Amino acid sequence: MTQQSHPDRGTAVITGASTGMGALYAGRLARMGYDLIIVARNHHRLNELAKQITTDSGRSVEVVAADLADAAQLSMLEEKLRQDASVTLLVNNAGIGTHTPLLQSDIEQMTAMINLNVIALTRLTRAVVPGMVARGRGAIINIASIVSVAPELLNGVYGGSKAYVLAFSQSLHHELADKGIQVQAVLPGATATAFWDNGGLPVEQLDPNIVMSAQEMVDAALIGFARGELITIPSLHDEMLWLRYEQARQAMMPHLGSNAPAERYQPVTVH
Secondary structure (H helix, E strand, C coil), rough: CCCCCCCCCCEEEEEEEEEHHHHHHHHHHHHCEEEEEEECCHHHHHHHHHHHHHHHHHEEEEECCCCCCCHHHHHHHHHHHHHCEEEEEEEEECCCCCCHHHHHHHHHHHHHHHHHHHHHHHHHHHHHHHHHHHHHCCCEEEEECHCCHHHHHHHHHHHHHHHHHHHHHHHHHHHHHHHHHHEEEECCCEEEEEHHHCCCCCCCHCCCCCCCEEECCCCHHHHHCCCCCEECCCCCCCCCHHHHHHHHHHHHHHHHCCCCCCCCHHHCCCC
């Protein structure tokens, strides 16, 4: 059924949109009034999703089949987004991960993970932000992970790549908040998607008490987005734990620079 009651919010770009959280974001955002550019490698799945979303919401959906780990295809998408003045939201959802320890991991797969999780995300953000700033409005949603603050839980390269996403988002907020640009980093915990199968650990092998449905995760994240949260952790029930963590980080920040080493690093004088 076509829904006409929502205002035009511009165009939302969603990467990794063919399945899982990306497809859910696409459907939710269309119903909120966004036209879409959906990006993934699987052209057939994207086309099916586009038809479904257009029928459901009446919004325009453009399909871009691209492998963001491929530099040439990434560059083409960057140029397209740079020139599209309708883009008001970028959802950097595309990403890959693994639970396999570094010593058992293939270095080429780790490099591909960095290229997708870090480089593609950074380049796409850099492609859209100047236009958003010039127009005085826009938003970036970066899908990070709880391993960005708990890297011991899974593969360290994956944790490191998501720690980059978190730090990048915090820095972007610092740079762009006064320019009309909203930034949100979403830190999902274990979520029931193909992520686990792709990483070699079926989700059925996880404790069901820690696994959230993708629908609940995306809906919670969008509530956080509507509230203007910079950091959204849907699975963290005690918000004070994060607030104390962040307060401690902020309190430490002014003390991180000094023209002399701390006393504990001074040479010990032996008499």
